[in-house]
Amino acid sequence: MPQPEREHSPATPAAHPAPAHPHTATLRRLEKSSGRLAANAIARMDETLPWYRAMPPENRSWIGLVAQAGIAAFTEWFRHPETPQAISTDVFGTAPRELTRAITLRQTVEMVRTTIEVMEAAIEEVAAPGDESILREALLVYAREIAFATAQVYAQAAEARGAWDARLESLVVNAVLSGEADEGALSRAAALGWNSPEHVCVVLGTAPEGDSELTVEAIRRAARHHKLQVLTGVLGDRLVVIAGGSDNPIQVAKSLIGPFAAGPVVAGPVVSDLLNATKSAQAAAAGLKACTAWQDAPRPVLADDLLPERAIASDPAARDQLVEEIYRPLEEAGSALLETLSVYLEQASSLEGAARMLFVHPNTVRYRLRRVTDVTGWSPSDVRSAFTLRIALILGRLADGDPQS
Template structure:
């Protein structure tokens, strides 16, 4: 008979005259225990993943297989049957232990074994109707399994997104305790990986999963969450090495952020220390508007003057203590830096003012670059040095 397209999926297409269906169902029910035993034996023989499961998990899968075979009897009899009910006998935990692919293996193997057993245990006249029925039934069961896993994936994705957002929020608030590290671990994060935090504008169409896949292609692990108008990303993985190399890797993801700067905090040793990187990245992101001529992806250390002027005490201390402190430890280098900056970065004018040879000035400028990390001959870095000298002297005056 031709099936009716309006017929419910839970009710089978008649495959045999109604008068003979009761006998067909009765004969199949009589051999269902043997079919179930053969199914479990086939799972054990054909699928290594099944043999590696613990006893409880194997027991639950056996029950699912048994329920599926019993459900076929109910379905074949024309009674109402919901295919998803097959999987309700197993606890929800099973969805995490058994993948969708393994569930498909379970359905396929059960179907194949039932077909084989029909050919061996039931009369020849019963076989065409039963084989057609099991094909229709297995299709409905497969769709039911896919629907269950799809809902589980959506729920798990939403839950993971909430956990991810909570981890980001804790890092930004400098509240990274053991519970935060534990939550990050549930997302598969390596809590011992080197870490940096990047902050940029959030696009209205930003898709975090697409960004995560793109980050993976450049060797970056990522946790990310929008916070208002900004997108906060924690990066780890093999591409988080030196600040410059890490910046190059993150720059490849710039198009996922809104137009404007993406500021990267310093690289730290682990997620537990990520709040330091987040604080500096946030400070740099706020101050970046004062240097619109700068690169679109930049390190928070490149914005020390702007951060200091915007009220970042940490940036002022870095300039005054670290940069100026390195210069102040060598009186000749400090004097050369000040004179070079005062004379418009002219080597000859500096040499004349200090009564030294230009080569001496050249050598001292090289040493200044080595100990501070900033080159006085570069206009931008000269500005940073000038700011450091000013703040350092103010700090020493107050002391």
């Protein structure tokens, strides 16, 4: 008995069957071979890649998952070649983000190459008769896409790591400059590759206009060229460089001066480590502030060469340094040196005039002034040194006259 025809609802049209894949047999054989191909790829890596054999089991298992995901992604890509696939997500999304730190880009390329070679070697076996060239061409296109995906994954990881490193470096530089450097700053610096050099100094100057990242990279290139370690950053309008590896701060500043903008560049004194770099940074900052008072200052200039300007600009560290390094040693060496230096400076640096005021022979004055140079390191016959000595004498007398100073 004939069956009545079923009525189709106008709201639900009949479903159209999906078009058949043009290479159904090859696709079916590829699906069945995926597990075996992944196992062969892992075995080939274990055989030919020494770094893979040396890795801990956890990382090896993640790499195995990536290889399996790569072959599975190729199968899916071959099934729907017209649909763009997010290969980087399909393949590398199976592994944790930390894997990009565990294996290098070169090792990842070797892993991908090995997997592709295993798949290519199996084409004759996997492809249905007559589909060998089709499968080979598809594999070549897929290999290109997986190469771009690999580059993208590592580029994104490098960008994220670079941004994080820049923030970390900025925290260290700011801690040193503000006097808040502690063990936490040391650990952050170590994470950035700072290996605690014996000699450290801070160089300060004006930052150029434009992209601060380009300025920082220029400092790093100059540091690598001169074999220096640096932690650097742009803070406001100032370019700050913490440099390690040299006991000559003026030479360090000359080596790194290129990226600085026009204007004074001041190098702080050398200190023993990063924790003490605050002293160098504060001296450099005070020198940069006071440098406008010395119009003929060299570029770069040492912070210690700006001691008189810094003292006049109310830098207590500079005042203490002038008193402790110049006035006190002269005081301990005997009153004759202090008296002779004072009279000599008051007499417009005249040996004869000082000798008359002191009732001594000019040679005696000359000998005492040489002793002043030996004791302090500053020569009274040099105009700049004489200015520094004069400020030190004034500060010393003020300190002696005020018990609270």
